[in-house]
Amino acid sequence: MLPLSMKDDEYKPAKFNLLVKLSGWFRSILADKTSRNLFFFLCLNLSFAFVELTYGIWSNSLGLISDSFHMFFDCTALLAGLAASVISRWRSNDSFSYGYVRAEVLAGFVNGLFLIFTAFFIFSEGVERALEPPDVHHDRLLPVSVAGLLVNLVGIFVFQHGGHGHSHGDEGHGHSHSLFNGSLNHGHSHGGDDHKHKHGGHGHSHDSHGGHGHSHDGHGGHGGHGHSHEEPHCHDELLHTPGKGSSKQILQGVLLHIIADTLGSIGVIISALLMQKYDLMIADPICSMLIALLIGVSVVPLLKESIGILMQRTPPSLDQALPECYQRVQQLQGVYNLQEPHFWTLCTDVYIGTLKLLVAPDADTRWILSQTHNIFTQAGVRQLYVQVDTAAM
């Protein structure tokens, strides 16, 4: 052991430089596909909102102004997603020893909650209006909502596209993998990088190679960190079973949000048409109530999943596999008992487990240890902590 301790402050940046920081953020946003998509869509949304706002102020229409504020509020969802996708790529430090990967789960959760709030508000307003339909000015409504619909459709197309490539990850190595690497495994586990190496020969998506080099820097410089992530590294190729990792909380949350917005615009368009053609004033509240219900229902799975992860639930995908693993471990030579098994999800597809084994005094603990690791690795648990307790004679 060489006592080469270094002072902490050497690692701190010399002074706060806004420009450098901004450009750093910008670069990291553009580094992978998810955050780039999010960023561009955010820009589109923001510009639309600003156009609406200025036009509203210019023509002095209160409806347009309030709608643009609503758009700004919507942008917070995107912003949260963007921030999470950047934050989740931050390297782990001493305080956050697992890294910031859970930010994506948190972002999905927050987005889901916001959507629930929105759905609730819309619903209550719909009920209010159903009791007493107000006089809606539908002459200005239609163009604005059509434009909003177009913007949102672009968003759906972009994210659907991304998600599509994502789920097809194993057949089409093309640009889907760049997304996979960039967004999912880039910052926290270097398994993705390893993967990149393997498929790099196919020659595609050079943009994410930049990010790749960047993260390798971190690899070298941060010894401790790289160290802690070697297990995902090695298990990645063992474990790369197809079809995994198709759901990611950020994307899901943002997509749901955009879909909700789109539904909202469609509802407005339909009810505006109905009101114009048939003078059905009740169409508006009914539409909005239906949409609120739809949003609420569609958000529930996302919320359920992310709450499960945040509460350290045993991963549902491992529910079936784990009892079999326990059985296999208990059948190992010299294992008496298996205690306190805790398995939980760190972020999408990264599972962590701890368990305690009570073994016979004369058992070969090293063999048991490696066997146990092997068993759970096959089930998909990347980081495992096995405490071997020797039974008293």
Next chain:
Amino acid sequence: MEDKYSSNVLSGGKLGMVEVPDSRLTRYIVLLLVSKVLKALGIFESYDILKVVHIVQFIFILKLGSAVILLFFQKPFSSGKVISKRQWIKLLKHGILSCVISLLGFFGLTLCGPLRTLLLFEHSDVVVVALLGVLFTNSGGGPSKTRGAAFFIIAVICLFLFDNDDLMAKMAEHPEGHHDSALTHFLYTAISFLGVADHKGGVVLLVVSLCLKVGFHTVSRKLSVEIGGAKRLYALDNLVSAVVLLPWVVVLSATTDSKVESWSALILPFGMIIFSVMILEFYVEAVCCAKMESPRCARYGTIALFLSALLLANFWTHPLTDQLRSMSKPPQQVSTEHVLSGGVLVSAVFFIMSSSILSSPSRKGQKGTLVGYSPEGTPLYNFMGDALQHTSQSLPRFIKDSLKQILEEYDSRQIFYFLCLNLAFTFVELFYGVWTNSLGLISDGFHMLFDCSALVLGLFAALMTRWKATRIFSYGYGRVEILSGFINGLFLMVISFFVFMESVTRLVDPPYINTDMLTPVSVGGLLVNLVGICAFSHAHSHGSKSCSSHDHGQSHHGHSHSEHSHGGHGHSHGGHGHSHGGHGHSHGGHGHGGHGHSHGSGSGGMNANMRGVFLHVLADTLGSVGVIISTVLIRQFGWLIADPICSLFIATLIFLSVIPLLKDACEVLLLRTPPEHEKDLNIALEKVEKIEGVLSYRDSHFWRHSANMIGGTIHLQIMSDVVEQRIVQQVTAILKDAGVNNLSVQVEKEAYFQHMSGLSTGFHEVLAMTQQMESMKYLNDGTCIM
């Protein structure tokens, strides 16, 4: 249906029940359905007849007719054992009881009309027994049964409260009108004595007689064994009750003049009623219960009965059916038919659902969940019930238990009391608003109700935190409180954002506000919220142990408490509220400061849930203070702009006060090393390194799981010649001192990696990597640990 989902999939095949294929049972099911439809018809018909025939006469004719037919079929005297004198006495009692029950039932029929009678009275015994079991014992049989019981109760309440029957109202006006015997008169007076309209009285009567009927059936089961068969008992019972009723009928027909013009016209309907209601249904039910299980029988029967009753009720008074019935019909009286109202429809739906749930067989004892495998490979089940089946108790007991749980702990008790206070205030406001027809009060009441949801969330989280760990949630539910605090915080942020937005728009264009109603309501709300702030900041200083001025704070709090109770008794509202505003406010700040303090010094139990609730209440209080101030300003000086400025200010304040809570909750959720333990942990890790035989460690993760649990995992590399157990003990002890109370240590020796590499080729890279890391680790040791 519900049961199919609630029973665990893992529990495997159905152990107890043998499902007979439906095809063999189709005959019986069809028979059952036909008999039920006929029964419904019979009940409708008898309602018509009861308008002209006196009820006692009616029952006498029914009993007599069925006794004659049954005597013919069963021959109770010529076959079987001879009946002893004691059994005759029992039979007499039995007959009297059955007379009473059918009197009650048919009297209910005259009160409520056939549809409601069918819905209420014709439940099979299985359903009612299951219902009573859920309600009054603690062996209810799972959440689905509880749900069924809830449906049943809802249905009865629907029928009782929301069934606006015009006819009923008409009859209730002159209850003394057309009863023609002492018995009906007695019942009428009893009902009017209870103070309900008579159709509601009929509902109550029917429910009571339903329970009586079920009890009677259960008792009579024993007697039927003695007598020799249920059918024989039934025949004898009918005979005995006919005999019992005979003197009464004779007296009746001697004293009163009958309304019936020709008895001969009534023979056909009577025959039909006797056949369908008394005989066919009895036999078919007996046969079906023998062939199928009685729950299933009950389910099909009840559904068929209710559906046909609904159909008949719709078409009974239809002109077409009138034509069909015209030949056998007695001269039609005034068309007093019971209408189909929405309440009846809803309750019929609920009755059908509840009876299908309650009569579905309970799968008790098979609801185990797989917990693992024994060393021999046989699956092990856990029969204690899993996380989601916490509600498998009877209803009163469940309520009692949860109340007890709530009151057990300080936090949840506090929240509960405050929730009750808040709800009471809200309901007073709502009622007053409805009474005086003021829309502002009503909307404010709904707003309060919405606020209560935060409290409910907090209460639920405080309860849920104490649930035990299950197989799925292996660390327990402690994180719920952090999540709840987080959600509350987010919620407040959204609210403050909206308030901010609205006040900006109002700043541009200040609307005129009607200030008359605002002050008393907001003062009331302020008082309620101040009580809440006191309670919660109290809990707060309890929670944070190392508050420097703890004693002082407590005495102060006690003081303010007493003052508040005075305020509640009714003082001069305005001034008091104001002075308290300052008081409560400073206290809130105090509590907050104390908390921050404990956070810094590193020994506070962090309870995000309580903080979230506290902040919510604080925000509400600030809101009412703002409203009061702006009202005063607007009234005194006419500054319309005061309102938006106040709300701007308040929104900012709320926003700022929520940020620390959100930050803490985020850190916990992101699995940060607990800041207040960070220093201890670093020292502990240094100690670990210095243990003899330890080469190094890696993957040290420590995170706060809940308020009183810190989890940790660590990998240790040790020399190959030390005893692992000793090292594990030492490390556990050291880290326990540092606050980690759920630790798992993995000890690795050099050979471990060789094993790993031997297992699969992919692990060569691991080995190489590890060694490389090892060398690097020694180089910059300090950076990777610190």
